[in-house]
Amino acid sequence: MSDRLKNTCKTSNEAVINDITRDLETSLNTNENTEGYVIQPGTSEEQCFSTETTKNHTELPKEAEFDADHNASDNEEDKESDTDSIDEEHLKDDEVALTDDQKAExxxxxxxxxxxxxxxxKCGEYERSVEKYTEGLRLCPLQFxxxxxxxxxxxxxxRMKLKKYQKSIKDCTKALELDDxxxxxxxxxxxSNELLEKYQDALSDYEKALELDPSLEETRKAVVRLKPIVEAKNEEMKKEMLGKLKDLGNMILKPFGLSTQNFNMEQDPETKGYKINFKQ
Incomplete structure (x- = not known):
């Protein structure tokens, strides 16, 4: 199974910056009220900038913040209910005693x-169809x-018809683990990802589908439609992160009588990277 198919929880760059900033604010705020703070001779680097790692990161990345309609149904989907969960370990143990004929049956x-x-x-009975597919999964031998x-x-x-998009994503991921x-x-x-406004994930899947079947014109249109949305979102996130990095830099530089105003950041038009120049 390829790495991109593993359904892991990802923390966005923005959330990482938030976490770092929060830790530094905690460690440096003790000096905020001391006007004209200076570093005394002999003070070690550890004494100036001691930090404590935050173990419990609870802030959600922005891409996990869905609109009210999606939240209402998806908050109840975090855990599989007893009625639609599939215990593959139990299936595996159960199949040990089965003959080939029994598996075929x-x-x-x-x-x-x-x-x-x-x-x-086809009759629009989506809940019942979920039940039948679940029964099939509980019965079908794992080898098939x-x-x-x-x-x-x-x-x-x-599940998409029932607007249970998170569960729909989980089912698709399981399907792709079995057939990539x-x-x-x-x-x-x-x-499902697009409906949850997770545009980068949606774009990646559309591109993969198009790679496997280049004849999909509607999918090609979806890729064209989503690319500028993803680029705009990434640009917005980049600006937000640069702002947070600037605040972070000011906190670090303040004890030295410096700020980020002493540094000039220029973007390389070719690489789109940044270089920083010091100015008095």
């Missing part, structure tokens, strides 16, 4: 449940990756 039953889920989906991937992907489609070339799973995960 279970596969047939899982296929029938998948079809029942499809029929319920393709069938299990389809069950997860189909369940994600039903499953175009439909990339597309559904991209759509």
């Amino acid at each position: 279970r596969l047939i039953m899982a296929e029938e449940l998948k079809q029942a889920g499809n029929n319920s989906y 990756d393709k069938v299990r991937a389809i069950l997860y992907c189909n369940r994600s489609a039903a 070339k499953y175009v439909k799973a990339y597309l559904r995960r991209a759509s």
